[in-house]
Amino acid sequence: MYSMRSVALSALLGGFIFTPLFAFAQTSTTTAEQPVSQLQQQIDQLIRDRMNSMPTTEEIRASSIRNYLEVKTIPETPGPSEMVRVSIESYLTDLNKATISWSLNGKVVDRGVGRKSFSFQNGPSGKTTRLTISITTNAGEYITKEFSWNPVGLTILWEADTYTPPFYKGKALLTAQANVKAVAIPDNTDGQNALSAGNFVYVWEKDGVVVSESSGYGKNFFSFTAPKPYGDAKVKVKASSVNNSINSETRVNLSLSQPVILFYEKNPLLGVLYNQPFGTETTLNKKEFTVVAEPYFFSREASETPAFKYDWAVNNKATQSYGRSITLRNDTGEKGESAISLSMRGLKQTFQNASKELRVQFTGGETSDRPIF
Secondary structure: OHHHHHHHHHHHHHHHHHHHHHHHHHHHHHHHHHHHHHHHHHHHHHHHHHHHHOOOHHHHHHHHHHHOOEEEEEOOOOOOOOEEEEEEEOOOOOHHHOEEEEEEOOEEEEEEEOOOEEEEEOOOOOOOEEEEEEEEOOOOOEEEEEEEEOOOOEEEEEEEOEOOOOOOOOOOOOEOOOEEEEEEEEOOOOOOOOOOHHHOEEEEEEOOEEOHHHOEEOOOEEEEEOOOOOOOEEEEEEEEOOOOOOEEEEEEEEOOEOOEEEEEEEEOOOEEOOOOOOOOEEEEOOOEEEEEEEEEOOEOOOOOOOOEEEEEEEOOEEEOOOOOEEEEEOOOOOOEEEEEEEEEEEOOOOOOEEEEEEEEEEOOOOOOOOOEO
């Protein structure tokens, strides 16, 4: 009797305890399957979107042709109003069989099969020129590539640190081993958009070698020493804006000159007569006169340390030198002739040297061999 009641109680408790647990387990399994299904749908949709966004084989090939298209520009950085030649080449497709069109500022200028080169005139300073290259290959790929130039005119002004006498109206020429300063000046042709020299990045080159310490932002000046004889100083500068939208370059070859010595008379009242240089000979009726030597295009001397040696001679006899002037006196008043010569050479700039000779005919008498300084 007791055993039958125990079985009945167990069955009753089982109905209250296990049945809900079973039902709960069923419910839990159903709710867990639903998020998994949504996640799978999202993954499938993401994969489909990704597949749709992936380029096709044709698009990949066209992109490769465009990215590896070899473009050559002569000159590499064209200046304002300069003729430019652009040529293209590809190792991924045969451009000889492709239809190529060239457009300037949105207008087709040239078009045809195998047109792999194109020449045009660059725009003026401060004006942008846009070149578009459109290529249709014989396989049907379509490629476009665009280039733009916004040139700025550059002018290099240079100044040699060489000597010229007062009132000389010419330019101080560059001689061997002399110091020289070059300045790059951009053209300011547009008053509303004036270009400031300090807003560019400059790269200076001398004889084909980049001078890093003189290059950089706002460095539009370059100081250097001229080479030894028998060569030119080749200077090149590239200027570009910070965002690289403006690029230009220019170069100049500075030829070396030879120093020259000219003789002038020093008048007691008027001073040095710079308007009347002596030639190779002169005739004087004075008993005394002073000759001043002006060393054109020698490097400027330091204020304290002499940089040059002056070797004076009278009638081929060396005489003590005290600088750039010498005084001769005719003591007897008789007729005669004297030969005055000066050889000048640099102590540091050893390749700077020059000589000058002047023959003086005295109409009033014989001159003294002994100069008075």
